[in-house]
Amino acid sequence: MSVTDLAIDVTGVTKRFDGKTVVDAIDLSVRRGEIYGFLGPNGSGKTTFIRMLCGLLTPDAGTGTCLGYDLLTQQAEIKRHVGYMTQKFSYYEDLSIRENLDFIARIYAVPDRAAAVQHSLERLGLQNRSAQLAGQLSGGWKQRLALAACLIHQPQLLLLDEPTAGVDPKARREFWDEIHQLAANGLTVLITTHYMDEAERCHRLAYIAYGHLLTRGTLEEVLSAAKLTTWTVTGPGLRELAAALRDRDGVEQVVAFGNMLHVSGRDAARLDATIATVRRPEHEWTRIRSGLEDVFISLMGDAKDNFS
Amino acid sequence: MRRFTFHRLWAIVLKEFIQMKRDRVTFGMMVGIPLMQLLMFGFAINSDPRHLPAAVRAADQGPFARTLIQALRTSDYFVLVREAATEDEAQRLLQLGDVQFVINIPEDFSRKLLRGERPSVLIEADATDPAATGPALAAVNALAGTIFNRDLPGPLARLQAKAGPVDFRIHAHYNPENITQYNVVPGLMGVVLTMTMVVITALAITRERERGTMENLLATPVRPFEVMVGKILPYIAVGYIQVSLILLAASFIFHVPMVGSLPLLYAVSLIFIAANLAVGITFSTLAKNQLQAVQMAFFFFLPSILLSGFMFPFRGMPPWAQAVGSCLPNTHFLRIVRGILLKGNGLAEIAPEIWPLLLFLAIAMTIGVKRYRQTLD
Numbered sequence: 074m075s076v077t078d079l080a081i082d083v084t085g086v087t088k089r090f091d092g093k094t095v096v097d098a099i100d101l102s103v104r105r106g107e108i109y110g111f112l113g114p115n116g117s118g119k120t121t122f123i124r125m126l127c128g129l130l131t132p133d134a135g136t137g138t139c140l141g142y143d144l145l146t147q148q149a150e151i152k153r154h155v156g157y158m159t160q161k162f163s164y165y166e167d168l169s170i171r172e173n174l175d176f177i178a179r180i181y182a183v184p185d186r187a188a189a190v191q192h193s194l195e196r197l198g199l200q201n202r203s204a205q206l207a208g209q210l211s212g213g214w215k216q217r218l219a220l221a222a223c224l225i226h227q228p229q230l231l232l233l234d235e236p237t238a239g240v241d242p243k244a245r246r247e248f249w250d251e252i253h254q255l256a257a258n259g260l261t262v263l264i265t266t267h268y269m270d271e272a273e274r275c276h277r278l279a280y281i282a283y284g285h286l287l288t289r290g291t292l293e294e295v296l297s298a299a300k301l302t303t304w305t306v307t308g309p310g311l312r313e314l315a316a317a318l319r320d321r322d323g324v325e326q327v328v329a330f331g332n333m334l335h336v337s338g339r340d341a342a343r344l345d346a347t348i349a350t351v352r353r354p355e356h357e358w359t360r361i362r363s364g365l366e367d368v369f370i371s372l373m374g375d376a377k378d379n380f381s
Numbered sequence: 382m383r384r385f386t387f388h389r390l391w392a393i394v395l396k397e398f399i400q401m402k403r404d405r406v407t408f409g410m411m412v413g414i415p416l417m418q419l420l421m422f423g424f425a426i427n428s429d430p431r432h433l434p435a436a437v438r439a440a441d442q443g444p445f446a447r448t449l450i451q452a453l454r455t456s457d458y459f460v461l462v463r464e465a466a467t468e469d470e471a472q473r474l475l476q477l478g479d480v481q482f483v484i485n486i487p488e489d490f491s492r493k494l495l496r497g498e499r500p501s502v503l504i505e506a507d508a509t510d511p512a513a514t515g516p517a518l519a520a521v522n523a524l525a526g527t528i529f530n531r532d533l534p535g536p537l538a539r540l541q542a543k544a545g546p547v548d549f550r551i552h553a554h555y556n557p558e559n560i561t562q563y564n565v566v567p568g569l570m571g572v573v574l575t576m577t578m579v580v581i582t583a584l585a586i587t588r589e590r591e592r593g594t595m596e597n598l599l600a601t602p603v604r605p606f607e608v609m610v611g612k613i614l615p616y617i618a619v620g621y622i623q624v625s626l627i628l629l630a631a632s633f634i635f636h637v638p639m640v641g642s643l644p645l646l647y648a649v650s651l652i653f654i655a656a657n658l659a660v661g662i663t664f665s666t667l668a669k670n671q672l673q674a675v676q677m678a679f680f681f682f683l684p685s686i687l688l689s690g691f692m693f694p695f696r697g698m699p700p701w702a703q704a705v706g707s708c709l710p711n712t713h714f715l716r717i718v719r720g721i722l723l724k725g726n727g728l729a730e731i732a733p734e735i736w737p738l739l740l741f742l743a744i745a746m747t748i749g750v751k752r753y754r755q756t757l758d
């Protein structure tokens with residue numbers, strides 16, 4: 074793969090706030106046209122990393138390129154070709170939808186501005202409410218406005234920081250359909266999310282905790298790299314069973330899902346041995362493929378042990 | 382592409398105008414504050430300034446004339462800074478504000494004094510600020526009775542007539558009726574502009590930062606200079622509304638005479654308004670939140686009102702206060718406004734007050750642009 078195929082290619086990116094390392098030597102490469110999911114618990118440094126990618130924060134260490142422009146010296150160029158959607162809505166609440174779009178279009182000197190704004194309004198389905206103040210929109214509509222605004226200058230790379238937080242399932246699905254459409258047309262998308270179903274819709278994933286990148290790859294790669302064994306169990310007395318399993322040898326997670334427990338651990342032999350001691354005939358045990366959430370929670374438990 | 386572009390500047394200007402339009406309360410305040418201050422400060426604040434600069438035009442250099450000058454000097458009210466050779470020169474000194482008084486001692490002063498003819502001494506005063514001249518002129522009249530007590534002993538003592546041996550004639554220039562409003566109302570223009578312009582822009586950038594819109598703005602290619610100028614331009618229009626309101630009130634409510642050129646006044650106001658807006662912008666790059674920004678604006682406003690010559694006559698202040706005052710744009714603007722409105726000064730006369738304003742504007746703008754952080758670090 075040649076370097077120009079990479080929209081993002083950074084190594085050793087580090088950021089410290091008041092001596093605390095928030096992003097610690099992260100390497101990341103994202104191919105053009107790819108939807109890259111960036112996951113991690115709260116405070117793990119996702120927003121900080123994205124801000125460094127688009128020139129809003131200066132890395133304390135690390136080098137690399139974003140759309141072929143140098144991360145440290147060509148921030149102005151990066152800004153012109155990147156669309157950044159902030160985690161917190163950051164358009165002007167006292168400006169109408171149309172005025173916000175018009176403002177951004179002017180800043181980027183979008184050619185044929187009026188048409189671009191109109192097109193953007195139509196795609197939003199907001200042409201009838203274009204005079205409404207952005208501050209009066211519901212959460213879901215704000216997200217859509219923000220997406221439309223950061224697309225208006227036709228960027229080559231979209232950085233989306235939790236774009237679907239607090240958005241209803243239908244709107245989320247439409248949002249993702251649109252993202253896939255954009256990616257099909259060659260746009261590269263780096264997106265952070267806390268939703269596992271969204272993570273599964275990404276081409277590739279990275280998981281970051283406490284500033285460290287713990288795993289990355291396609292969904293399959295991430296799942297198999299975790300080497301996690303997971304059993305489900307159904308039957309009576311699950312609460313007592315969960316209590317009996319917790320903190321036993323080889324058992325890393327015991328999670329209740331409705332009328333079912335998920336029991337997982339990375340050492341399959343030790344896990345099976347422990348399970349054998351609590352097996353009862355009235356329980357039905359099934360071995361399943363570990364889910365992304367099981368994997369991430371197990372990774373996070375590790376990260377805590379190592380870094381906190 | 383790291384240079385200034387007009388389309389980005391214009392984007393900011395338009396956005397600020399829309400936001401101003403939406404924020405009716407703030408806009409109302411900007412119109413209301415000048416009116417309120419006009420009504421409140423319509424009353425004068427008096428004090429007793431001393432050490433006022435005066436020029437002497439002495440046609441008679443005799444011992445009696447020297448005694449008179451010495452007496453004025455020891456009265457503490459006058460500092461004789463200049464000798465004027467001609468009437469024209471004396472007038473020029475007054476008009477430029479180099480001196481507050483010109484004391485004219487006539488040719489036949491000593492002769493008339495000895496003959497008991499009560500020679501008249503003409504004191505011309507720049508009375509634009511009656512608070513500054515009033516006490517000094519009162520002191521002169523008190524002096525008249527006792528001035529020659531030692532010089533006119535024995536037989537000459539009869540010359541110490543009841544009315545005093547010298548007849549001081551006072552000619553108040555520019556504001557002969559000593560109407561304080563004539564001085565206060567034009568002065569208010571600078572005070573009102575300082576207060577509203579600095580506060581409004583002090584919030585400009587901290588507001589973006591507090592509402593989170595700064596993150597978005599910084600992620601775009603917009604340059605610091607474009608943001609600053611873009612935020613300043615709309616408020617220049619507001620500043621001009623205020624100037625016009627005050628001029629209207631000065632004319633129709635307080636009947637302040639307007640001798641000089643209004644177009645000149647409007648032109649010079651541009652520099653002053655821009656200077657204050659630049660100060661506000663600079664504050665807003667320094668402040669962490671909107672409250673801090675307002676506090677900084679107030680910190681700037683206080684000396685601008687107290688040490689500029691608005692509240693107390695400038696010449697009556699101690700040297701340190703005058704030094705501080707000279708660094709404030711309002712001090713120079715006050716002189717310009719009073720000069721143009723009351724004395725009919727033209728560009729040549731106000732030039733010495735214009736360059737400090739330009740210098741101040743350049744410095745404030747530079748600090749603001751330098752301090753504007755292009756990242757969130």
Ligand SMILES: Nc1ncnc2c1ncn2[C@@H]1O[C@H](COP(=O)(O)OP(=O)(O)OP(=O)(O)O)[C@@H](O)[C@H]1O
Pocket residue numbers: 090091095113114115116117118119120121122160757
């Ligand atoms: N400007 C800053 N100054 C000091 N500390 C900061 C700053 N910005 C972020 N941090 C700290 O850095 C850490 C990572 O924050 P960041 O916002 O990048 O996390 P995140 O992964 O985006 O979390 P979330 O999922 O909650 O959005 C946090 O501990 C946060 O307190």
Ligand SMILES: [Mg+2]
Pocket residue numbers: 119120121160234
């Ligand atoms: Mg975040």
